[in-house]
Amino acid sequence: MxxxxxxxxxxxxxxxxxxxxxxxxxxxxxxxxxxxxxxxxxxxxxxxxxxxxxxxxxxxxxxxxxxxxxxxxSVYLNTSQYMPDLTVSHEFFNILASTRWDLDMIDDAYESGKIEFPIQARMMQEEVLATSGYAPKDLRLLNLLTRRDKGEFGQIHLILIFYQYNKVYEHLIKMIQTVRPDLPIHTVNGHSKDTLRKPHDDESVYLVQYEAGGVVQRT
Known part of the structure; x- marks a missing residue:
């Protein structure tokens, strides 16, 4: 196999x-x-x-x-010749001091016994992470859309956005539909499985949910 x-x-x-x-x-x-x-x-x-x-x-x-x-x-195949043109950039967003304070408060509540089960504390922390720091990320996305409209990416048109939490998805849908109601939005997650293929239009935005493979240790 x-x-x-x-x-x-x-x-x-x-x-x-x-x-x-x-x-x-x-x-x-x-x-x-x-x-x-x-x-x-x-x-x-x-x-x-x-x-x-x-x-x-x-x-x-x-x-x-x-x-x-x-x-x-394992079988390793070189598929680089099949890759489409791709523009990749990385931007790191720092956790706000207020967000870190909220995370620490949840840690303290769990350690003191105010939160009984670990899964409860984890869900609360995920809620904090999912709902904080929207503004800089929204501006980054809007900037990408503007640059695409200007043709800065050449033949590259589709934008894929990977997210983890459902609340992030809800925020992205609302934000994109508000500022750019003309854009077709395709969803790939556990609830909706649009086929991940090149659509008929070139202005689509794909929202793709992923699940992290492990936990980064906080020091």
């Missing part, structure tokens, strides 16, 4: 666990985590980073074994 993925490089072995399960090396992702993950945070989530926030193979108990297992089921 061979597992085929479009991602030549994943964030960590944790992202590849489903393929190892399909290969028969583990009975489930939970079994993989139980056998291979060394560290967990206070909410029992796998920690796959070092103290500097970098993803580390040494967060796993036997990375050499995982490498051998992956090698047995």
């Amino acid at each position: 061979y597992a085929i993925t479009k991602s030549a490089i994943s964030n960590s072995y944790l992202d590849l666990a489903p393929y190892l399960v399909m290969g028969g090396y583990y009975s489930s992702k939970t079994d993989f985590i139980r056998q291979q993950i060394k560290w967990f945070d206070d909410y029992h989530n796998p920690v796959i980073t070092d103290n500097y926030g970098n993803i580390s193979r040494f967060a796993f108990r036997d990375p050499d074994l995982i490498d051998r297992q992956l090698q047995e089921i």
